[in-house]
Amino acid sequence: xxxxxxxxxxxxxxxxxxxxxxxxxxxxxxxxxxxxxxxxxxxxxxxxxxxxxxxxxxxxxxxxxxxxxxxxxxxxxxxxxxxxxxxxxxxxxxxxxxxxxxxxxxxxxxxxxxxxxxxxxxxxxxxxxxxxxxxxxxxxxxxxxxxxxxxxxxxxxxxxxxxxxxxxxxxxxxxxxxxxxxxxxxxxxxxxxxxxxxxxxxxxxxxxxxxxxxxxxxxxxxxxxxxxxxxxxxxxxxxxxxxxxxxxxxxxxxxxxxxxxxxxxxxxxxxxxxxxxxxxxxxxxxxxxxxxxxx
Amino acid sequence: xxxxxxxxxxxxxxxxxxxxxxxxxxxxxxxxxxxxxxxxxxxxxxxxxxxxxxxxxxxxxxxxxxxxxxxxxxxxxxxxxxxxxxxxxxxxxxxxxxxxxxxxxxxxxxxxxxxxxxxxxxxxxxxxxxxxxxxxxxxxxxxxxxxxxxxxxxxxxxxxxxxxxxxxxxxxxxxxxxxxxxxxxxxxxxxxxxxxxxxxxxxxxxxxxxxxxxxxxxxxxxxxxxxxxxxxxxxxxxxxxxxxxxxxxxxxxxxxx
Numbered sequence: 001x002x003x004x005x006x007x008x009x010x011x012x013x014x015x016x017x018x019x020x021x022x023x024x025x026x027x028x029x030x031x032x033x034x035x036x037x038x039x040x041x042x043x044x045x046x047x048x049x050x051x052x053x054x055x056x057x058x059x060x061x062x063x064x065x066x067x068x069x070x071x072x073x074x075x076x077x078x079x080x081x082x083x084x085x086x087x088x089x090x091x092x093x094x095x096x097x098x099x100x101x102x103x104x105x106x107x108x109x110x111x112x113x114x115x116x117x118x119x120x121x122x123x124x125x126x127x128x129x130x131x132x133x134x135x136x137x138x139x140x141x142x143x144x145x146x147x148x149x150x151x152x153x154x155x156x157x158x159x160x161x162x163x164x165x166x167x168x169x170x171x172x173x174x175x176x177x178x179x180x181x182x183x184x185x186x187x188x189x190x191x192x193x194x195x196x197x198x199x200x201x202x203x204x205x206x207x208x209x210x211x212x213x214x215x216x217x218x219x220x221x222x223x224x225x226x227x228x229x230x231x232x233x234x235x236x237x238x239x240x241x242x243x244x245x246x247x248x249x250x251x252x253x254x255x256x257x258x259x260x261x262x263x264x265x266x267x268x269x270x271x272x273x274x275x276x277x278x279x280x281x282x283x284x285x286x287x288x289x290x291x292x293x294x295x
Numbered sequence: 296x297x298x299x300x301x302x303x304x305x306x307x308x309x310x311x312x313x314x315x316x317x318x319x320x321x322x323x324x325x326x327x328x329x330x331x332x333x334x335x336x337x338x339x340x341x342x343x344x345x346x347x348x349x350x351x352x353x354x355x356x357x358x359x360x361x362x363x364x365x366x367x368x369x370x371x372x373x374x375x376x377x378x379x380x381x382x383x384x385x386x387x388x389x390x391x392x393x394x395x396x397x398x399x400x401x402x403x404x405x406x407x408x409x410x411x412x413x414x415x416x417x418x419x420x421x422x423x424x425x426x427x428x429x430x431x432x433x434x435x436x437x438x439x440x441x442x443x444x445x446x447x448x449x450x451x452x453x454x455x456x457x458x459x460x461x462x463x464x465x466x467x468x469x470x471x472x473x474x475x476x477x478x479x480x481x482x483x484x485x486x487x488x489x490x491x492x493x494x495x496x497x498x499x500x501x502x503x504x505x506x507x508x509x510x511x512x513x514x515x516x517x518x519x520x521x522x523x524x525x526x527x528x529x530x531x532x533x534x535x536x537x538x539x540x541x542x543x544x545x546x547x548x549x550x551x552x
Binding site for chain 2 (some may be wrong): 027176177178181182186187188189190191192194253
């Protein structure tokens, strides 16, 4: 029982991380038809920014205060938002209507940022400073669950609620939802849909940056491979959930996180294989994903 | 753009001010889609009042012509709207000059409610004309909370027209409003367009010649990416030989082209 609880909470925590990366990807793809391969780079920059700030703030034991930790998360969020915005304005926008070229440029950016991070800070994992409570253990139903799981779950839930509220109740949310269905028609109502493009890149970048910092907490370190590793899982989540659907991404993240954990434990190390199989099954049964749009 | 005409709810405010004799000039417009040369030098004028019908067989480029005017498909040539060139403008800027667009297949946002579809069309600093659209289409008012994707084809068409009328427009581009609708709904749509066209000039792509006969004052006929005939609608529709040659139907029957 305690094993199941631990696996479930770890899976849900991981799902939170996947969701944070996938939600931005799915919004960008839904609206712009661009599979953003630079999303891992956004994550990486967020994680390293938080680490750089944390390294200034931490004490001799590698701990930071709660306020310092909050500052690290905000720095990661801001770094992601800035790189996301710049990517859209500088690289994506000049390639308007050339979606294949847009995808290629994100691939290039992803490679460049990965190599830069490697060049500047080296290939070794860097210990990620965090408040002591994140290393603590919470006893729940007989299981010893690391507190960081609850941090991931909490942040992911907060982001999910905020994103759904944004999409449902704001003008830009309305534009994004409409644009995911038919962005030409959004322009044909007199709306500058390109502003929504910049917005989803900023938003997606911010969430990716935040997840970079949270990944640092979860794994206890940041390393140059973090972005591409989480990006692959996030892509799978996006496809399973249905391209362009936030709630689909949340559900798919949950399925992927849980399946990966349980498969890894009960069938030693086949977690990744299991989620690829899940992907294959979903694509066979529902080619547009769980909650995919009809177009 | 005057709000002065709003005195009677039955009248459409916005376009009742003096319109130029020729509202839209289209000159030598070419467009290519996926390597195919769809528009091969389209020239025509749209007068500042009444319905101008753009006719032609399937695939001659009628829809592409509307989309080229709006900048949805890339084009060359010049398009002038009320004396101002539209060339090189992004689609949303063309629309904001005062053109309403009712696309082929309605293109309502299926996952959004009726109210959200209309709210999306609202513009900052422009009072939305809900009285007007709900007066024209009372059905929509009753279905505000319904997802647009669950509306019938006729209701979707009404929503699509309502969306284009929510802001004052000086010209409406309407693409095959009767497509896929039952005869009764075609009648309702035509009646609504006739009311709208009393105040706002309409460029109408339509295959249903009975609808064209009721609505249009002028016709433009396309063939192979060019305008091959332009003139008064009544004369064209009365000329059985001409309609047979250009559209492949006899207008006398009023049948679907």
